[in-house]
Amino acid sequence: MTARGIRSFSWTSALVAVFFLFLGLSITLALYLQNERSRAALFSNPMNLIVFPATILVVMAILAFSILLARRQANRLITAKLQSAEGKAHLDEDASAKGGTAYFVYIGKKKFAFGEDMSRVFKEGEKYKVYYCKSGVYEFVISYEALNN
DSSP states (O other): OHHHHHHHHHHHHHHHHHHHHHHHHHHHHHHHTSSHHHHHHHHHOHHHHHHHHHHHHHHHHHHHHHHHHHHHHHHHHHTOOEEEEEEEEEEEEEEETTTEEEEEEEETTEEEEESSOOTTTSOTTOEEEEEEEEETTEEEEEEEEEOOO
């Protein structure tokens, strides 16, 4: 689902960017073609006529590259292998003035980062097995189970 969301978001954002690109170019051209003097200014320099198509090509190339990168990341996420970590839980947190608080759960030697306090879920010193998959910058905890000591 996350991979599908990545792909969908990349296409949606590209379509929005293309809409605003053509909106901006249309407004600019409308202003240039509004009267005799501005039309003369537009056609007096051939560089003005090259800038519009060049802008379209550059923006389209950037959007195509970003869609390609998003698809690559989504494909990596789909093919990520399920891994597991087992051991006693150790809870930690790190507060930062800029970024808020990050919460960490160590299961054995593996460190998992969370955006919220996980002390309700994992009890300090108890043994757990955590199933997760890692793909690039993404690391998803799929499930966990408490193990009998």
